[in-house]
Amino acid sequence: MAGNRPKKSADPVTQPALADFKVGVDNVIFSVDTAQNRLLALLVMRQEEPFLGQWCLPGTLVRQGESLEDAAYRILAEKIRVKNLYLEQLYTFGEPGRDPRESPDSYGVRYLSVSYFALVRFEDAELIANGVSGIAWYPLEQAPQLAFDHNQILKYGYQRLRNKLEYSPVAFEVLPDVFTLNDLYQLYTTVLGENFSDYSNFRSRLLKLGFLHDTGIKVSRGAGRPASLYRFDANAFTPFKDKPLVFI
CATH class of the missing domain: 1.10.10.10 (Winged helix-like DNA-binding domain superfamily/Winged helix DNA-binding domain)
Structure with missing residues (x-):
């Protein structure tokens, strides 16, 4: 009888495709100019699209066989020479669409940023301008509109720095x-x-x-x-x- 026929199972719910990620490291590098009572952040100017010619945080994509921390130290070494340095991982930023290179379809590459924040001695820090048309210390309150979501990363880094000063000896590192x-x-x-x-x-x-x-x-x-x-x-x-x- 028709009523005894087994019911067809419902179509399985279509699952979104797994994301294909590229991982970058962005460094929030702070320095304190106590002579002029200024908290400074290191910014560099982008040399390629997207955001060609716009200021951003020093960053890099992670290379094959490279740890996140090694990538963070590599980009530091490429931008600044300094003896005393405090560095720690900050946060992972991975909202869809944070990078314009992402494709709108579900098979496109996503870009994650694992951010680090560093505190260095202003008097000892020597900026490296090799191959970079723009690199500068910016007073935090004068930071311009940055590429990607770097203003958000900078704000998050500043809050972490404030917290660290309140409960840890990070100041003595620099x-x-x-x-x-x-x-x-x-x-x-x-x-x-x-x-x-x-x-x-x-x-x-x-x-x-x-x-x-x-x-x-x-x-x-x-x-x-x-x-x-x-x-x-x-x-x-x-x-x-x-x-x-x-x-x-």
């Missing part, structure tokens, strides 16, 4: 081996703004934590009283490493 507390305070105020803490509270809190070593050496700068030189004691900081420490 300070000289010995420094005054005012040097340290100037770095913090440049990144976080002048109203984050007054100097006396900042000084008192950090000295109580016990990982700044007074070298016993004083330095004179201008007409003020000589200032003590301190050194960051990594061993003394070890007990704080996995605690929710707040510096400020």
Whole structure:
């Protein structure tokens, strides 16, 4: 009987094709010019389409057999010479359509950006202009419209930098081996703004934590009283490493 015939199964739901990815690395490289109280970001001008002649973050596509971190260090080495450097992975940006080279059909190549952020000493950083018509430090508040979604990456990197300063010793990665507390305070105020803490509270809190070593050496700068030189004691900081420490 017709009523006993097995029902035909419904057509399987068509699944989207798997994406074919190219992976790039984009570096948000910050530096602090404490002499002029400026937080700077390194930008380069694109030499090819898309966005020919437009400013962007230093970046590269990852090569065969190359790790993400190696690619990040490679692009750093191609753009800047510096001794003291702090680098860490930031975030992966992969929204469809973030790169105009992506094809609108489901079989097109997608472009992912694994971003890193770096903090370098401004005084020691030497920019490399080989083969680049434009490379410059831009004050963060004066950053132009960047290629791709790099303004978003830059904003995300700035927020990460602010957070790192609040709970980690990242500042000591880029300070000289010995420094005054005012040097340290100037770095913090440049990144976080002048109203984050007054100097006396900042000084008192950090000295109580016990990982700044007074070298016993004083330095004179201008007409003020000589200032003590301190050194960051990594061993003394070890007990704080996995605690929710707040510096400020």
